[in-house]
Amino acid sequence: MKKIILIWSLLTGMFPAYSGEIDWDKFSFGVTGNYQVPFGDLGRYWNDSAALGGVGRYEIQDRVYLIGTVTLGYYTPRNNTHGKEIPFIWLVNLSGSIQYDIPVSSGLGLLLGIGGDNFTFIFRGSAAEDMGKNFIESEVAIHGEVGLRFRSGKLPVFDIYTRYSSIFSYPFQIPIWLSGVNFYF
Amino acid sequence: MISDRKKFYAILLIFYFSAFLNVCADDGWVEGKRISPSLNKQRASNAFYNSIHFQKLSATRFLPLFTTTGTGNWTSPRTVITLDGLPYSGYPFGMQSIDLVPVDLVTVDTLVVATGISMLQGRASAGGSIDIVRSPIPDTLHIDSRLYTGSETGDPLIHLFTQPERRLINKNKVGPSFALAISNTDNNWSYRISGGGFFYFSTGSVNDFTISRYNPELINRQNRQVKVIGEAVYNIDEHRHVDFYAAGINLFGWEMSPFTSLFNHYTNISSTGRIRYRDTASGISLALVRDESFVWTKQITGALPGAVRVNEWTLYPSYNFPLPGNFSSSLSGNVGYLRVRDLDGHKPDKQNVLLQDIHSVIWGGGIEFSFSSGKLFSRGGVRIDKRPEQTPALSGEFLSQFTFSSYGTMYASIGSAAYQPEYLEQFGIFRVKRGTDEFTISGNPGLLVERVHELKLGFSQRGDNVSVLTEAFARKTKDQITQQVIRSFRSPDTRDILRTLTYVNDGSKFVPGITVQIDVRPFHFFRILSDHQYIDNSESQSLPRYKNINTFELLFPLDLFFEISVSHTGESFWKEFVVDVADDEYSGEGFDGRIGESTIFDITVSRAFDKFYFARGLEISLQAQNLFNTPIRRIPVGNYIDRAVFVYLSFRL
Numbered sequence: 001m002k003k004i005i006l007i008w009s010l011l012t013g014m015f016p017a018y019s020g021e022i023d024w025d026k027f028s029f030g031v032t033g034n035y036q037v038p039f040g041d042l043g044r045y046w047n048d049s050a051a052l053g054g055v056g057r058y059e060i061q062d063r064v065y066l067i068g069t070v071t072l073g074y075y076t077p078r079n080n081t082h083g084k085e086i087p088f089i090w091l092v093n094l095s096g097s098i099q100y101d102i103p104v105s106s107g108l109g110l111l112l113g114i115g116g117d118n119f120t121f122i123f124r125g126s127a128a129e130d131m132g133k134n135f136i137e138s139e140v141a142i143h144g145e146v147g148l149r150f151r152s153g154k155l156p157v158f159d160i161y162t163r164y165s166s167i168f169s170y171p172f173q174i175p176i177w178l179s180g181v182n183f184y185f
Numbered sequence: 186m187i188s189d190r191k192k193f194y195a196i197l198l199i200f201y202f203s204a205f206l207n208v209c210a211d212d213g214w215v216e217g218k219r220i221s222p223s224l225n226k227q228r229a230s231n232a233f234y235n236s237i238h239f240q241k242l243s244a245t246r247f248l249p250l251f252t253t254t255g256t257g258n259w260t261s262p263r264t265v266i267t268l269d270g271l272p273y274s275g276y277p278f279g280m281q282s283i284d285l286v287p288v289d290l291v292t293v294d295t296l297v298v299a300t301g302i303s304m305l306q307g308r309a310s311a312g313g314s315i316d317i318v319r320s321p322i323p324d325t326l327h328i329d330s331r332l333y334t335g336s337e338t339g340d341p342l343i344h345l346f347t348q349p350e351r352r353l354i355n356k357n358k359v360g361p362s363f364a365l366a367i368s369n370t371d372n373n374w375s376y377r378i379s380g381g382g383f384f385y386f387s388t389g390s391v392n393d394f395t396i397s398r399y400n401p402e403l404i405n406r407q408n409r410q411v412k413v414i415g416e417a418v419y420n421i422d423e424h425r426h427v428d429f430y431a432a433g434i435n436l437f438g439w440e441m442s443p444f445t446s447l448f449n450h451y452t453n454i455s456s457t458g459r460i461r462y463r464d465t466a467s468g469i470s471l472a473l474v475r476d477e478s479f480v481w482t483k484q485i486t487g488a489l490p491g492a493v494r495v496n497e498w499t500l501y502p503s504y505n506f507p508l509p510g511n512f513s514s515s516l517s518g519n520v521g522y523l524r525v526r527d528l529d530g531h532k533p534d535k536q537n538v539l540l541q542d543i544h545s546v547i548w549g550g551g552i553e554f555s556f557s558s559g560k561l562f563s564r565g566g567v568r569i570d571k572r573p574e575q576t577p578a579l580s581g582e583f584l585s586q587f588t589f590s591s592y593g594t595m596y597a598s599i600g601s602a603a604y605q606p607e608y609l610e611q612f613g614i615f616r617v618k619r620g621t622d623e624f625t626i627s628g629n630p631g632l633l634v635e636r637v638h639e640l641k642l643g644f645s646q647r648g649d650n651v652s653v654l655t656e657a658f659a660r661k662t663k664d665q666i667t668q669q670v671i672r673s674f675r676s677p678d679t680r681d682i683l684r685t686l687t688y689v690n691d692g693s694k695f696v697p698g699i700t701v702q703i704d705v706r707p708f709h710f711f712r713i714l715s716d717h718q719y720i721d722n723s724e725s726q727s728l729p730r731y732k733n734i735n736t737f738e739l740l741f742p743l744d745l746f747f748e749i750s751v752s753h754t755g756e757s758f759w760k761e762f763v764v765d766v767a768d769d770e771y772s773g774e775g776f777d778g779r780i781g782e783s784t785i786f787d788i789t790v791s792r793a794f795d796k797f798y799f800a801r802g803l804e805i806s807l808q809a810q811n812l813f814n815t816p817i818r819r820i821p822v823g824n825y826i827d828r829a830v831f832v833y834l835s836f837r838l
Contacts, residue, residue: 041347086346118361127346138360138384140334172344
């Protein structure tokens, strides 16, 4: 609940009532890839995972961006699962953030962002067979992120970032540390 | 010692005396109907309009939820729900709710709530009506949307596998949900396409154990509702219009039907198709409506799956004609065909859910008149209705309203309406086994029409900062349709209450009551809405004697809005769910059929933006329902209202 209040406070408190029309030139799209290191029981029983997907951003003010990403990752059980039957997981991450690009030099910016995620867990494998039709699970999370944005002028604009997401799960939380790269075209 | 009845009449007198002294009025009350602009906002607060309890936001609801006592999450079949003035009948397995009408809040303009008896086009209502009025289709391209997601409790997630000893099953969670409407106008055509997807658990965590024993295949499967709606209006000329409306809704999830009072997993597809021609100059209107519902139940412990199809075709002609002087009048009729079929009852691995199929012509007609002259307004009407396997029944209502000053109005209404039993009460059947014992819930084809007589007296008064509506009502129900329980039993393996019962007409019940609604705005940034209801429930103890809801609204700078609502409900007693000690094989303690007093706190914090980049009318809110997670149920079995926290967003592009 505290996290939902935090999301709401950020969404409503941060913005004065700006107004404007859609400027399609301020949209950019690209691809993203990241390496995901889970903690909690997800880290204890499953291996780290790589994920690939797409990214889009919209510049709402000078150097302030709304970012949306979607990625798909695959989690395999660790070798030692302490005798428990553990399924494979396809993990779909839908993420939205607000990001501030602080200029460091002409071609480099420091990124600071916060946002929310939706993680959809799709359980597969023999361990998931007795779940019947219950094999899909969708969860909400919040995240904070930092990164660097490179504008070389020759290469596409790209970011390297690291993000800490915390999935709301009561009573045990499930954090995931993601580090990756976005390429914008 | 003063008896409860004397206390009741003393309070009634005090309220009426105070009503005479306070010359002020309620601004949402028009000719016996309550129209509130806030009804179509999702807010975490409760209200009631006379006997209709209304919850603007719940963990599962997409439109505000209206309930009358006795049906849990569902509206009583005595309350008629209409879409733009014409009844909707495509509900699955008796689960009547405005949530299951194929329309979405993004296209709803107003909800008009009438309490008590009313004469509607197509049907007389013995228990109030809720009319869902769609917003007009805009002249230019518009995109309206609302999105929300919420909290959860008791979440298993991966812990199903990693911590099986903590294994919880169902979850009280609201998944990411949305609705969208796109509309435009092109020459004589206006059109709008809308739809939405909603994901939730509704049962409350207290029912997890029972559900886990019913069907392990589906214990953890989230409920979902998906709907798609297409609308068009063809404007022939300034006065003549043709409306087209086609919509479908798909429900998939755990619910408790009021007929069985047991959880089951339902798959439902309902649809409606409506064409209406209107000529405002001549007053002629003609509508053709087709409502349809398919519902399938899953196998649960001891009960086989079943399926029902309901479809109804109805033609609604009406004619508004002027009369000399200050009179006006209208004639309306309806003729249709109702078909209810048990789809799988003949199969060996399925169960009968109907004693017999229904193929029946239904018809009705009525005349209404109204008179308006200066400070006096009167209206009245009579109807005759014929429902399946029933003799035609007459209903009538008369209301007179006198405006005695620029601030105050007094009104009186008297009416008598017939409630003709719905198909499950007549022909439904449901069997469930526990061990060698079989329990049967059975309709009764011999049911008589239930008749409700009603008298209402009210003062509606408005001042600059204070408004008060006081109303006294008395309802006498003859041949009330109710459940006659032959055996109740609590099962040790599923912990649910199983009953063998049949529907009967059970004598007469007299329920007098008073309602007071106060709206005080001492400062422009502060408002208190206070609703109270007191009834003499000695003849109908499932209705709580006292209910009140107090809502406090505060408007801060930067259009930051804060609302807290506190609603209190008194104790109620349900003899239909009493379990004797000897029949309680779970705890051995029996169940006394009582629901204790309860208090629920709901809060909303919202901020509105007139324009936010490309969005207009953006509103973002944080809403918490049942803040302190008090275990609350409206009936002794069924859903618990768990705490739920939402983030809600609505806007127009």
